[in-house]
Structure formats: C-alpha cells, structure tokens
Amino acid sequence: MKFKEIFIVFIYNIIVVAIWAGLAVFFNAWWIALFGILFISIPSTIHRHYRICDSCGAKSAPADSAEEAIRVAEKAGWVHYDEGNRDYCPYCKNK
Numbered sequence: 535m536k537f538k539e540i541f542i543v544f545i546y547n548i549i550v551v552a553i554w555a556g557l558a559v560f561f562n563a564w565w566i567a568l569f570g571i572l573f574i575s576i577p578s579t580i581h582r583h584y585r586i587c588d589s590c591g592a593k594s595a596p597a598d599s600a601e602e603a604i605r606v607a608e609k610a611g612w613v614h615y616d617e618g619n620r621d622y623c624p625y626c627k628n629k
C-alpha cells in the first residue's frame with residue numbers, strides 16, 4: 535500500500551462524510567449522517583491486485599499492481615500465460 539493511495543482514500547472519505555453531514559444538516563436529521571459510514575472505504579480493501587487460478591479458482595497473494603501481482607504469483611510457483619491472460623496455481627500447473 536503506497537502513501538499516495540492512502541491519501542486519495544483519506545480525501546475520498548472526508549468528501550463522503552462531508553456530503554452526508556451536509557444532507558443531515560439540510561434535512562435537519564442527524565441520523566442521515568450515519569449513512570456516510572456505509573460509504574467510507576478502508577484502504578486495505580481497495581487497489582489490491584491478485585491472480586485467480588483458471589483451473590481451481592484459488593487466489594494468489596495480493597499486490598499493489600497487476601504487473602506486481604503476476605511477479606508475486608510466479609515467485610510463489612504460479613504460472614502465467616500471456617496468451618488468454620491465464621494463470622495456474624502451483625497445484626494446477628502440472629495437470
């Protein structure tokens with residue numbers, strides 16, 4: 535997770551909270567602001583890339599970019615085929 539991505543999520547969360555707080559003030563109902571919580575993003579759950587095995591559906595370790603995800607997966611014994619953008623986990627590559 536890069537600092538820049540955390541910063542973007544931080545700004546996004548402030549905007550989301552500000553919009554819902556604004557609606558709460560506009561309609562004079564404090565509980566509307568609670569809906570803002572539903573739209574707040576947690577940095578670790580976004581901008582994560584991973585490969586999915588085309589045979590069994592297993593997920594590789596997450597990485598910060600699609601290219602890095604392929605590299606991380608290959609280090610863990612996965613096989614990536616550019617043709618068809620296919621991936622196979624260590625268990626399925628020999629089948």
Ligand SMILES: [Zn+2]
Pocket residue numbers: 587588589590591592622623624625626627
């Ligand atoms: Zn597999």
